[in-house]
Amino acid sequence: MNIQIFFQNQQPFQDLLNLGKVSALFISLVMYSCDNSTYLAEKQLTNDLSYNHDLDNNDNFSPDNQWLVYDTRTEEGGIAASAKIEKVNVETGEKKVLYALPNNAEWGPGAGAVSYSPVDNAVVFIHGLMSVTKDNPYQQWRRTGVIINDSAPNVPIFMDARDITPPYTKGALRGGTHRHEWSGDGQWIGYTYNDAVLKALEDKTGEKHNLRTIGVSKRNNPVALEKDAQGDNVSGEWFSALVVRVTPNPKAGSDEISHAAGDSWVGTKGYLKSDGTPQIARAFIGKVKDKDGKGVDEVFIVDIPNDITIPGDFGPLEGTDTTFPMPPKGTVQRRLTFTANTPHAGCTGIVRSSPDGSLLAFLAKDEKGIQQIFTISPNGGVPTQLTFHDKDVAGSVRWHPNGKQLCYVWNGSIVLCKMGNDAFEKRFQVLTAPTNLSPSNLVWSHDGVTLAFNRLLSNGEAEKSKQIFIIKPQIAE
Template identity: 35%
Template sequence: MLALPLLVLLATDAPAGPVAPRQVTPRQVTTAATGHVLANRDCWSADSRWLLYDLRTDETVFDGRRIERVEVDSGRVETLYEAPATAACGVPTGRGERVVFLRSPAEPTPDWAYAPWHRFGMTARRGERPTVLDARDLAPPLTPGALRGGTHLHTVSPDGRRVASTYEDHLLATGTGLPENRRVVAVTWPERRVAVSADHPRDQDGGFTVVATAVTDEPTPGSDEIARAYSDAWLPDSRRIAFFGEVRGAGGEAFSEVFVVDLPDEPTAAPGRPLEGTPTTRPNPPAGARQTRLTFIGAEPNPGVAASPRHWPVSSPAGEIAFLRRDADDRLRFCLVDRRGGPIRWLTNGRIEPTSAFTWSPDGARLAFVGDGSVCTVDVASGRVDRLTPPAEPGPTHHACVFSPDGTQIAYMQRVGAYDQLFVVDAATSGPEGEAR
């Protein structure tokens, strides 16, 4: 059994204009001699007072022992969760009164060490002890609502009812002669608990969890079939999730496009397609899940969405999805597409290329990102970029650039000595002649 402590929960480049600088003073929020890593979004408390983070030395190393939060104005730090001595935790996000984060297996063994198909989510509300987020069942008979592997990077839907994540499958990753293990998007109903028979030592009870996207080992060239689904982000209606799907071009080349999956209200199995799959087949999406391709960039000189920097197709409050792609001159630019599909709109001209993930302002008017060593925002109506912090070396990291829920601050990370520290900057921008607007 997991020993779970009580959680203290969170109560332009412009196509037609210049890059506008303004003099601001970024404020360092953390100072402890340890790593501090923000998730790419949903790391602020609802009242914009606190930041959630973990203590990994770097996002590529899963070695954090605690989930913490810091009060931005005072610098006061609270520990929300401490992992067992043989485990690690990280990537916390929150929505309302729910916090979710990632855990590695405790007491790892050679056949059950940290891996994408061995990690799992944890969740809690105010005053609760954290519980396992996603149920897991590894031995027949498999259990509907329990998957057979690991989840990662959990985000709560805007209405608080469901949690999205990526998923990889232990049975397929470690078996032979089976379909390939491929990353997909999963969805958990955390209040709908699933009890597992514990026929395997790594089985665990948890929330009702299903895969939401369909993949295939060999997508038909030129079709909408995908080999993997990744970088998921909720749409504002809490019924749909945007994600990147890896397709095959007419010549068999691999690249990714923007997709959306519509979710049913309740997860029930389609005839002949058990949610849990079988020991030799993948889990299946629930009946009513509908996967739709929004972009068709395969014929361009640089097909598909940009592979780097790592980013997510996040949506504005109005349902406009932002993503990055390279133009014919190989410049990295912001693009927008409606949640229902349609033409792609180029937003920036590529003079300042994004080097980080990005987030929307709560009013949907701007995107925050790191570019050219600065925290920047781009005005969605005009495409004008404002540089909020002066270029620095080392500058803000590529991990995160996150608007606060009240729209007044942007949080980011920057290396100070040997450690990544958390910073915030005023999100107000300057007008065409430099005056605040």
């Protein structure tokens, strides 16, 4: 059977699914029985179509590359309705539950968006506050990060401390952390953040204060807090600080930003500055205002000092009733792209760094208005266009661990693109057959042998769930 013909003719396939005549196992077998060598065989790891197995565009492989971790969120309820963190064995398909909330409701607490440490058998994920109720549910500013060790399932370690009772506490935050990512050495965790104190101020004044920004936590420096009556304050085992400054009303034409997200660590060990010194940093998308006052997303980087316990020049680490917690001394925030005055302004996606930290990949429109992958040095300069497709690159950009290839989703397929100076048609390879429901959430194993991703499959009742698949591309060095 030709897999390209099979998947491009979607309606008969979908009709069979809706009749319940095609099982997940059959889909997997079809993929393995295809004789078209153009596309790679796909192995389906999860088969329970009653719930999602969401990789969430995170770092999901265990340090030994044998397990993939995921959450079980619903499409409608999101993380608040997700009650479990599970993992699946890449070879055998065996599943294990790492964490389960026994009395989870549609309003929370919820658990999701999980990532494996690259060096320890431990995962980190979003956890809603245990004090949630129907009237005071899971929210962006009412959550924290929880770590679970593989050896101790269901024993939560609260990573970032949370203190919304003045006077606030240095090393604690006042809201909710999200999309946690371990550094290459496992000593740091980065994330996006929303502030509960400023959300309350926004509700009180009607003025914009609930802005998304970026923080980091460093291990081995616990922050202890007294329990409050509502249970909204949480002690944390790591020391936390915000590292990116945001403002509700950036000055037009300036480098001030009102929103920061799409962030990731730069390199597994940081990057080399122009003077040759190593620097840990996070790259991200920040929203500036162009000269006409219109919002534009640009690529930024923030250099992070090794010691985040020393206050900087902009205010206290713990914040005030009317200001965010401020970045530590030595934090340097820089703008890298300047697309605001071009015909196709803006950058998007998660900014992804090459393993050696020398290049940052992001999505932006080319001169034809087509969304492509570009790269830029963490030290700045002119971006380089990497892809030259005739249709938009959809996203899920991930570097191969060798730093010489990137994979991404384009035209319903997973595509691999080599770095280098060869013509583009010689550098890119379509790995999977195009499908109407595109693959998503790509993630490489640490050894670069396996690429995992999500596909949406029907359960036969017009509902779909995310299932995990893997492929094993042959990577030329």
